[in-house]
Amino acid sequence: MIWKDYFDLERDYKAIVRSFDEDAYLSEAVKAYYGVRILNQDPWEALCSFIISQNNNIPRIKGIISRLCETFGEEIDENCYTFPSSKKLSGLTAEDLSSIRAGFRAKYIIDAAQKVQSKEIDIYGLSNLPLKAAQDALIKIKGVGPKVADCALLYGCKHYDAFPLDVWMKRVLSELYGENLPNCNQKYLGIAQQYLFHWRRNLDSIEIVQAKK
Template sequence: MIPSSAFSLSMTLQCGQCFRFFEENGVFLGVANGRLLKIEQTDRFIRFFDMTQEEFQAVWANYFDCATDYDALHTLFSNDQTLCSAIEKTGGIRVLRQDGFETLISFLISQNNNIPRITKSINLLCERFGSRIAPDTFAFPDAKTLASASLSDFSGLSLGYRDRYLLDAAQKVSSGEIDLSKLYTCPIEEARQTLRTICGVGPKVAECVLLYGFARLSCVPMDTWMKKVMARYYQAGLPEEILPYAGIAQQYLFHYARCFDTF
C-alpha cells in the first residue's frame, strides 16, 4: 500500500497514457511488465492485491513513479496560474514508466483512433501473439515475436493501415537496427530522430513514446487539446523553470482541458 495523497488511481490509469487496465466496482485490473495487477484506491491508501513487498519494490514502485516527489512538482508548477488551476482538478495523475516497446506499439495503434478501439486492438494483439499469464490474460508480445509475423497475421485485429507500422517497428527493434535501451539516456533530439525512422512515427507519437515509455519528462505530446491550451495560455511557450518536467505538466493541462475546461 502507498498513501493516496496526490495520487488518483483512476485518473492515472484512464487519462490516455496506458490501455490495458479496466475498472470493475472500484477495482482496477490490468497487465503491465508481463504481470497481472489488481489494485484499488481507498481514502488513505493505494492497495495492491496478492503481492509481496519485494515484488512491489522491484516492479511497481518504478511503474507508478513512486520515487518522483510530485508534491514538490506541484509547488513548482503552482507558480503558474493555469497550471495551478489544472493541478486542483488533475494533480493526482502520475506519468507511468511503462515498457518502451509496448509503448511504441501502443501509440502506433493510437493514431487517428479512439481509446475503446485502441484497447480492443491491443488486447487482440496480446491474445494472438502474447504468452498466457492467466486463464484469459496475455502478456504483451515482444519484438522478436511480432517481427516474425507477416501482414496477414495481423488481420482481424482492427489495425487497418497501422499493421505495417507495427511490423516495421518490430523488425527494426528485433534486428537491432534500433536499440531502444539507448533512448533512456541519449540526447533528446537523437531519440526523437531515431524513433521517427520507424514507419508511422511522427512528432506526436515520438513524444508519447519517449514520455510514457522512456521517462523523458521534458517531452510534450501535442494533440488537438494541447494545441488549444498552448494557443490560449502559452503563446510564448511553457515557463522555463518547468521545462525539465514539461511532460508531467502537459498531462495535467491535457486532462484539465479535455475534462474540466472549455475552448
C-alpha cells in the first residue's frame, strides 16, 4: 500500500533507536519524541521542493509549490493538482515560471528538470548508489549544494545515511558535539538528525542534559 511506504511503516524503528542509546543527547531526544519517522517522498518532488526551499520560509515555500502545481500540474480533483513532472518542466524556461514567483530558484528548477529528464541524473536510481556518489550526482544541478542534496537524498531517496546540515543543525552540532557527528550507526544518521533537530529546537536549556553526562 502506498501509505505504508510513505510513512515508512515497515521499517523497524525500534531497533534503529536502540542503536542511539550510547549517545547521551540522542537518548534524551528519543525519550522526548519517540516515534519520529522519515517520510518517503517521491525523489523528483523532494528534489524540486528542496530547491525551492533555499533561503526561503515555510509560507513562501508552500505558496511557490502550490502555484507550481496549479499552473503546471494536472487537476485530479477540484482544487487538487499533481506535482508537475520533470518532463513537463524540462521544456520550459525560467521566464515561464515567473507566475509562481520562485525568483532566482526558477532557473535551478528548470536545470534540475532537464538533467533528470535527459537521464543525466537518474533520480530514481540514486537510492542504489553509495551516498557520496549520489551527492556528487545531485550537486551537478545548478544551485544544488550539499544541504539540498542531502535533504533530497534523505527524504526522497531513502538515503538514511544522509545528514543535512543547515545553519540550525551546524549550531546544534557545535553546541553538543564540538562539530563532530552523533555517536550512532552511520547508516541512520539522517534519522538521528531528525531527532536532534526536533528535540533541540524545543529544548529550553541544554545545561540540564549536560549535567546528566
